[in-house]
Amino acid sequence: MVKVKGKKIIKIFKIQFWVTVFIFIAYGAVIVIGGKDVFLSELNNKRSVAGASVSALIRIIGPPKKPLISISTACTAQGNSYVDLIWGSDEDSNEYDIYRGGEELMKALNKSSFKDLNVMNNNTYSYYVVAKGSQGTTISDGVSIKTGECPAPIIPKITAEIISGKNVRAENISEISQRKPFFQGKVNIPYAIINLEIHSSQIIYATVRANINGYWQWSSPVDISYGLHTLYIEAIDPNNPNIVASAVVLFDIIKDEEDDKKETEKKESQVTKFNEDGFSSENNFIIDSDGKKEKNIQQTGDRPLDFDISLENGSYIRGVNMAEEAYRGESIKATVEFIKMILKDKQANVSYSLINQDNKIVGQYFDEVVLSDGLILEKIISLPLDLELGKYKIRVSVTVDNTTVSQEYYFMVKDKPILKVGANMYISYNDFVSNLGWLFIFSTLFLFVFSCLALWEHHLCKQSLFYITEKFLKRSGFIN
Amino acid sequence: MGYKKNKNMQYLEIILQSISIIMVALTIVFTLGIIWRVEMRLDLAYKVFFCALVFLFLSKLTEFFVESDLLIMIEQVLNILFSTFLLLGIWLMRDLMRDIDGEKK
Numbered sequence: 001m002v003k004v005k006g007k008k009i010i011k012i013f014k015i016q017f018w019v020t021v022f023i024f025i026a027y028g029a030v031i032v033i034g035g036k037d038v039f040l041s042e043l044n045n046k047r048s049v050a051g052a053s054v055s056a057l058i059r060i061i062g063p064p065k066k067p068l069i070s071i072s073t074a075c076t077a078q079g080n081s082y083v084d085l086i087w088g089s090d091e092d093s094n095e096y097d098i099y100r101g102g103e104e105l106m107k108a109l110n111k112s113s114f115k116d117l118n119v120m121n122n123n124t125y126s127y128y129v130v131a132k133g134s135q136g137t138t139i140s141d142g143v144s145i146k147t148g149e150c151p152a153p154i155i156p157k158i159t160a161e162i163i164s165g166k167n168v169r170a171e172n173i174s175e176i177s178q179r180k181p182f183f184q185g186k187v188n189i190p191y192a193i194i195n196l197e198i199h200s201s202q203i204i205y206a207t208v209r210a211n212i213n214g215y216w217q218w219s220s221p222v223d224i225s226y227g228l229h230t231l232y233i234e235a236i237d238p239n240n241p242n243i244v245a246s247a248v249v250l251f252d253i254i255k256d257e258e259d260d261k262k263e264t265e266k267k268e269s270q271v272t273k274f275n276e277d278g279f280s281s282e283n284n285f286i287i288d289s290d291g292k293k294e295k296n297i298q299q300t301g302d303r304p305l306d307f308d309i310s311l312e313n314g315s316y317i318r319g320v321n322m323a324e325e326a327y328r329g330e331s332i333k334a335t336v337e338f339i340k341m342i343l344k345d346k347q348a349n350v351s352y353s354l355i356n357q358d359n360k361i362v363g364q365y366f367d368e369v370v371l372s373d374g375l376i377l378e379k380i381i382s383l384p385l386d387l388e389l390g391k392y393k394i395r396v397s398v399t400v401d402n403t404t405v406s407q408e409y410y411f412m413v414k415d416k417p418i419l420k421v422g423a424n425m426y427i428s429y430n431d432f433v434s435n436l437g438w439l440f441i442f443s444t445l446f447l448f449v450f451s452c453l454a455l456w457e458h459h460l461c462k463q464s465l466f467y468i469t470e471k472f473l474k475r476s477g478f479i480n
Numbered sequence: 481m482g483y484k485k486n487k488n489m490q491y492l493e494i495i496l497q498s499i500s501i502i503m504v505a506l507t508i509v510f511t512l513g514i515i516w517r518v519e520m521r522l523d524l525a526y527k528v529f530f531c532a533l534v535f536l537f538l539s540k541l542t543e544f545f546v547e548s549d550l551l552i553m554i555e556q557v558l559n560i561l562f563s564t565f566l567l568l569g570i571w572l573m574r575d576l577m578r579d580i581d582g583e584k585k
Contacts, residue, residue, distance in 0.1 A: 417546045418546055419544055419545060420543070420546050420547070421544065425494070426546065446505075450506075450509060453506070453509045454509050454512060457509055457510070457512060457513040457516070458512075458513075458516060460513070461513060461516040461517055467517065467518060467519040468517055468518045468519070468522065469518070469519050469522065470520060470521055470522055473522075473580070474580050
């Protein structure tokens with residue numbers, strides 16, 4: 001039976017084969033006679049006919065459908081509640097009236113959503129919607145919601161607490177002798193972007209980031225001249241650029257205490273008195289009801305140039321996040337892309353500093369470049385094998401004439417992983433060596449267990465009467 | 481930063497990875513048991529299966545190493561060897577069955 005069935009199937013296949021060959025020959029003839037264009041237009045026709053569809057739609061206009069309202073509540077950035085109403089749109093409805101508490105709230109609305117901003121926290125509101133069309137009106141079911149307690153917006157504040165190891169003193173200028181002063185402070189915005197400016201004989205622009213606790217630190221990349229200087233600090237919320245805090249710090253870099261005492265006394269009489277916080281009374285931040293910022297303090301000025309830094313690790317390890325990690329013993333590539341350039345065709349000194357978490361420079365590179373539009377700089381920075389593990393930053397400073405602009409990029413230095421357990425646990429060479437004992441025990445146990453299993457299996461084989469062959473299988477009926 | 485799996489998922493993945501490699505090791509042991517019990521062409525076919533399983537085991541071991549270009553290449557080569565030997569073993573068994581049921585006569 002199988003053989004007869006097979007013959008019929010083969011016959012069908014043969015017929016199909018020759019039909020297919022004939023079709024191909026026919027198309028070949030079309031190309032030869034009519035040319036390629038005829039063939040292509042023929043194919044296009046077939047495709048458009050295959051995809052075309054004709055339909056006729058008749059719709060009877062009826063009364064509006066009952067709106068099904070979806071209601072929710074949330075808080076604005078200013079700490080006020082609002083209620084969101086959404087309902088499905090309907091072709092039979094031309095406009096909608098919204099009622100709250102039985103009274104009109106909005107009339108002749110031509111969209112199917114509404115945001116009620118005129119609500120108070122911790123109150124219950126009930127709504128219904130009337131859909132109006134050419135064939136009548138339909139009223140939705142009533143819905144109600146209770147607004148929540150919206151937290152008051154955080155008023156941003158930034159402070160500078162310490163300058164070069166000295167506390168910022170209220171009602172006085174901070175006197176320091178370090179020509180590269182080191183500033184530390186706090187801001188109540190996690191990961192805030194901190195823009196710093198020093199205006200003096202040398203103008204310095206810098207950008208740093210606060211950490212999750214709002215702690216920020218910055219040290220001047222270049223020596224600052226002796227005398228009185230002003231540091232302008234601006235903190236921007238990375239999630240909402242409208243939230244800004246500013247502060248001003250005056251500091252005096254002195255050569256020697258005795259020589260400069262008289263000069264300092266002179267300067268103090270000329271300086272604005274400070275408030276209790278130790279800052280000029282001018283420091284202020286305001287966010288108005290529309291979320292716009294207003295400042296009545298001198299803003300940080302426009303920089304003559306600005307750039308972005310990106311880091312690239314030398315090794316590629318699939319599945320490991322490379323953006324903020326680097327491995328000691330290897331190198332990283334810092335790419336500096338200039339996004340703003342007013343000082344073109346000028347010679348600039350570029351410095352790349354590798355700074356550890358104690359703010360010590362562990363490596364430094366220098367370059368001289370000529371600034372031009374679209375300039376991109378790349379620098380390979382090697383991380384020695386004996387570099388301590390931890391958090392580091394690359395500070396790139398570009399100095400042109402008497403202006404310095406610097407930016408920092410943070411990353412972690414780790415040991416390069418060599419083993420991967422599961423999908424996300426990585427073991428470095430050092431970890432491997434320190435746990436070698438456990439690994440040896442585990443591997444030995446594994447080998448021992450499976451060796452025992454193999455020996456047991458061999459022992460069972462020795463008890464067999466004969467070897468199995470294919471002839472035996474056939475004789476015993478295992479194979480038909 | 482990328483998708484971070486929680487601890488439970490990580491432990492589950494480690495357990496599944498370990499179970500997989502243990503099962504392949506057990507399969508190797510039992511295949512040895514079959515090889516010791518058979519002869520002639522059955523023996524040859526199961527020896528080829530044994531080679532395939534060894535390459536599969538080595539391929540699973542490479543999963544414990546951090547992926548690099550070289551390691552990915554090695555893993556692919558081991559996978560190809562496993563597939564080749566598995567195919568060869570199945571071919572030998574098929575050939576044997578065809579011989580026994582009289583197809584080739």
